[in-house]
Amino acid sequence: MKTCIPKYIKEKQQGGLLKKIKQSSALLTSCSLCPRQCNKDRTRKEKGYCSTGKKAVVASFSAHFGKEPQLVGDKGSGTIFFSHCNLKCIFCQNYDISVAGRGRKVDDGNLASIMLDLQKTGCHNINLVTPTHVVPQILKALDIAIDYGLNIPLVYNCSGYESIDTLDILKNIIDIYMPDFKFWEPELSQRYCHARDYPKIAKKAIKKMYDQVGDLKVDKAGIACSGLIVRHLVMPGNLDGTHHILKFLKEKISPHTHVNLMSQYHPMGDADKIKELSNPLTHKEFRKALHLAKKFNLKIIR
Numbered sequence: 001m002k003t004c005i006p007k008y009i010k011e012k013q014q015g016g017l018l019k020k021i022k023q024s025s026a027l028l029t030s031c032s033l034c035p036r037q038c039n040k041d042r043t044r045k046e047k048g049y050c051s052t053g054k055k056a057v058v059a060s061f062s063a064h065f066g067k068e069p070q071l072v073g074d075k076g077s078g079t080i081f082f083s084h085c086n087l088k089c090i091f092c093q094n095y096d097i098s099v100a101g102r103g104r105k106v107d108d109g110n111l112a113s114i115m116l117d118l119q120k121t122g123c124h125n126i127n128l129v130t131p132t133h134v135v136p137q138i139l140k141a142l143d144i145a146i147d148y149g150l151n152i153p154l155v156y157n158c159s160g161y162e163s164i165d166t167l168d169i170l171k172n173i174i175d176i177y178m179p180d181f182k183f184w185e186p187e188l189s190q191r192y193c194h195a196r197d198y199p200k201i202a203k204k205a206i207k208k209m210y211d212q213v214g215d216l217k218v219d220k221a222g223i224a225c226s227g228l229i230v231r232h233l234v235m236p237g238n239l240d241g242t243h244h245i246l247k248f249l250k251e252k253i254s255p256h257t258h259v260n261l262m263s264q265y266h267p268m269g270d271a272d273k274i275k276e277l278s279n280p281l282t283h284k285e286f287r288k289a290l291h292l293a294k295k296f297n298l299k300i301i302r
């Protein structure tokens with residue numbers, strides 16, 4: 001029995017989705033979809049920091065069976081990997097997609113078909129990976145897909161480097177927010193992704209997301225219907241940052257925050273140019289991070 005009713009159904013019925021498409025599309029003409037504020041006219045083939053023009057580029061899509069069990073269930077999370085990125089960490093574990101931009105351009109109809117295909121295979125949700133720079137394109141595709149029966153929750157799986165105005169547009173559209181909270185120290189975010197303001201922006205963005213969707217809620221089968229999940233990739237030599245991030249989530253977001261503490265860091269991309277990034281995370285470091293998470297009594301997903 002289907003128990004999760006996605007927010008976007010009502011929003012479309014009430015005319016809100018159309019307004020949101022107009023609002024977000026207007027941002028593309030002098031692009032301020034994300035905090036980079038490049039002000040490029042992406043409707044005229046200009047490209048900003050994310051190297052994306054008018055059309056979204058999709059690297060791959062499939063039912064995904066990794067990571068968060070509340071999203072994956074027994075049929076998988078319907079994952080769409082968008083190419084390019086507005087953050088571009090130098091150690092990105094998907095460097096060929098985020099920086100090299102491997103993928104194919106899709107129009108709104110193609111993207112809607114991808115969403116519907118994933119639903120048809122039984123996926124529990126549509127999991128939009130790195131969606132920040134293609135929000136207008138996603139909303140236009142969603143509008144088409146709803147007309148053809150899309151009715152599973154939308155997951156916004158992002159870096160945490162989000163504009164508050166764009167998040168306001170996404171209110172009553174996104175059911176599950178899954179941001180990263182990557183770095184606590186501005187010096188590190190500057191060095192690793194040329195974004196000194198990342199920690200400040202991520203804190204505000206995660207608060208905004210929580211205000212929209214609250215704590216994670218699951219149906220009778222344990223599948224996520226709505227809410228917030230925060231991912232944190234534990235970085236080598238930086239348990240202090242992990243400590244601050246977990247404390248922030250506990251004290252400033254919610255003591256019930258679901259956190260996926262990730263251990264898979266290994267040097268990729270240009271990571272070997274930075275001394276502290278040139279080695280994988282050790283088991284000992286990850287055990288210490290888990291210990292910290294237990295201390296804060298957060299809901300740890302593994």
Ligand code: SF4
Nearest residue numbers: 031034037038048050
């Ligand atoms: S979405 Fe891309 S072009 Fe727009 S502000 Fe962000 S990085 Fe710049």
